[in-house]
């Protein structure tokens with residue numbers, strides 16, 4: 001008998017769990033888009049988005065998902081025929097690269113595979129060899145949601161600076177913003193893209209491009225940028241209508257306002273620490289499960305694991321069977337293995353992911369881990385038996401005041 005009635009947990013890496021307060025803020029009659037509450041509320045959003053990104057630059061907002069933000073970032077900065085260096089540590093960097101190619105750019109891909117972060121020496125060598133500065137931008141994912149790798153963005157900036165390379169540093173924070181520490185200004189990021197439906201706890205439908213003065217200068221040199229994607233008016237509109245180049249995503253804006261209030265009421269440091277603690281509990285459990293010889297965390301090095309998403313493997317078809325079991329028996333939906341198919345070695349069936357981004361707390365993660373443990377038992381997957389103890393220990397330690 002399934003034991004699913006009750007509140008379910010969509011533990012996929014986006015869309016994430018939406019807070020009731022966000023949903024309730026969206027449940028209202030259509031507002032006037034020309035004057036009053038909505039324009040006033042919208043004008044407050046960029047500053048509070050910047051507080052999440054630790055940025056003092058501009059923010060352009062789009063009706064669109066993360067792919068829209070990808071395209072917007074490129075459309076404003078990269079002209080047809082210009083080279084971009086793509087640092088691939090999973091499926092999403094390849095996706096951004098494909099988009100660049102379709103816009104007429106020439107992607108040069110440095111592929112670090114599916115289980116390792118960007119190698120800074122290799123990057124520096126490529127940048128040093130680019131004497132004529134053909135590379136106009138370096139594209140990287142902070143967290144790649146397919147592999148759950150987290151890249152060291154400050155080190156990317158250091159690599160560019162070490163060889164005095166003028167390329168823009170453009171970072172995809174769609175999975176990490178509001179989950180993993182990110183410091184746009186301090187880390188020297190020129191362009192950053194994000195979307196509403198992951199750490200920002202708002203339904204899919206809003207994309208964001210954060211950019212600094214260096215990126216704005218590159219935009220000013222572009223001979224042509226499509227009006228819809230142009231970030232100039234969106235970031236500094238003369239009239240409200242220009243924020244979204246047309247009708248605003250009215251209800252999403254109400255939702256986002258509440259989500260940002262929740263994030264800042266908690267505090268950025270606290271938000272990052274919460275995600276870290278929850279991730280540590282997951283890793284502790286997975287370390288123990290690994291002892292059975294079947295389950296494995298995709299990323300070995302803790303320093304390069306995301307705090308928002310965790311990619312794991314189980315021999316095919318157990319990965320898919322576990323997802324199925326957790327959903328139909330227990331009401332927890334795990335993420336699919338994305339972009340992990342690798343002829344002869346892995347296939348997507350043998351991968352699954354935990355989304356632990358945004359509106360997620362300790363009891364949800366303990367429930368998730370307990371559910372997976374039950375699933376491993378039900379499916380006769382050999383696994384260590386101390387996973388829940390190990391996770392409980394992490395939660396218990398987190399409750400002890402530090403210092």
Ligand SMILES: *Cc1c(COP(=O)(O)O)cnc(C)c1O
Nearest residue numbers: 065066067092143145174175195
């Ligand atoms: C989710 C995600 C995307 C794609 O966002 P969509 O909203 O699905 O278009 C891109 N990059 C990363 C790192 C993501 O996590």
